[in-house]
Amino acid sequence: MRVAEIARLTGTTVRTVRYYHSLGLLPVPAERGGWRDYDLSHVARLSRIRWLVRAGVPLSAVARVLDGAEPTTVPDDGAPDGASVTQDLAAALASAEAHLEEVTAQRDMLASLLERSRAGMAVSPMPPRMAAFFDRMEAAASDERTRAAVRADRDAVDLACYRGQMPAEAELLFPDPDAGDDAATLAAYGRAGAGLSQEETEAMAAAMVERLVRRVEPERLRALAREADREAIHAVFQFFASFEQLGSAYARAMEARLLEAIDHWAVSEES
Structure with a gap:
């Protein structure tokens, strides 16, 4: 299938597909008849990428999470050498929780301001x-x-x-x-x-x-x-x-x- 079709199937854009190629997240398929021919493996990987991005995993960590890349060496102090999938996901979760706290505070502020506005009070x-x-x-x-x-x-x-x-x-x-x-x-x-x-x-x-x-x-x-x-x-x-x-x-x-x-x-x- 062509790039426009894989983009449609995964709910993204041609530009995004090409961007993922440039980051090395999505393999570039072989050409056939002068155009890139995507197959089921590309659709599956692109779907997984989109799923992780929606979950809040940063693009810099998506490849490690997808490929299950864990550190291969453990220093004397017992701490993993380098970033791991677990660390990446924990960091993404912490970021999402911080964002949730911010959005919750924003929602509460808006609710308070709306209540005051409805009561004819100054928005302050x-x-x-x-x-x-x-x-x-x-x-x-x-x-x-x-x-x-x-x-x-x-x-x-x-x-x-x-x-x-x-x-x-x-x-x-x-x-x-x-x-x-x-x-x-x-x-x-x-x-x-x-x-x-x-x-x-x-x-x-x-x-x-x-x-x-x-x-x-x-x-x-x-x-x-x-x-x-x-x-x-x-x-x-x-x-x-x-x-x-x-x-x-x-x-x-x-x-x-x-x-x-x-x-x-x-x-x-x-x-």
């Missing part, structure tokens, strides 16, 4: 509670300066979530709506970047943390104290401090006040 890596907070703040901002400060904060949190730096327990610090506290938070956003003194910055950070503490249920605070990763918290505030737009002094002050509060909650739980 932020947990819904965080996203709702920033939606609320931006919608309530009465001037462009405040709105810009909210957006800058949101961008930083979004980026930290993208990078996997935002601790999971941080969602506890984004409470449900409260007219009075929301107004105070917006006022703080409005003062952001206004050339505040260190004392004013410290006071603003302390007031922000105090509002958060007041609005989070005691059990949630205790859970936060139990689960808080101080190194992760430090890393995310260091990240925030690297953006001049957010104010490095305010980021450091917020970190200090928040860690003080976490220590206080931890002591309260122990007592």
Whole structure:
């Protein structure tokens, strides 16, 4: 049979058949009447090649697997000399499992994003509670300066979530709506970047943390104290401090006040 027919029988293309010839995976048949004459042995080998490729075996290992090539010598340490069929298949399986893990994570992310989109929420890596907070703040901002400060904060949190730096327990610090506290938070956003003194910055950070503490249920605070990763918290505030737009002094002050509060909650739980 001709090359087009063997390609059709094995579900591949003429180009692929010739590529396998070039790699030495598929023997080149003898010519008859000016064209290559493939027989059953070629069809069988090509089918096996395609089967192994679909299983995830790399082309570089297909010949060894097909031919059952095992190392012929064993060094003194008992380890096989060179690659073996078993090693090739184990490596292919490990690669497939890694890919499966990646695809599973991708599927879970898509399912989460689809759910949020159907609920009319922003498509973002932020947990819904965080996203709702920033939606609320931006919608309530009465001037462009405040709105810009909210957006800058949101961008930083979004980026930290993208990078996997935002601790999971941080969602506890984004409470449900409260007219009075929301107004105070917006006022703080409005003062952001206004050339505040260190004392004013410290006071603003302390007031922000105090509002958060007041609005989070005691059990949630205790859970936060139990689960808080101080190194992760430090890393995310260091990240925030690297953006001049957010104010490095305010980021450091917020970190200090928040860690003080976490220590206080931890002591309260122990007592």
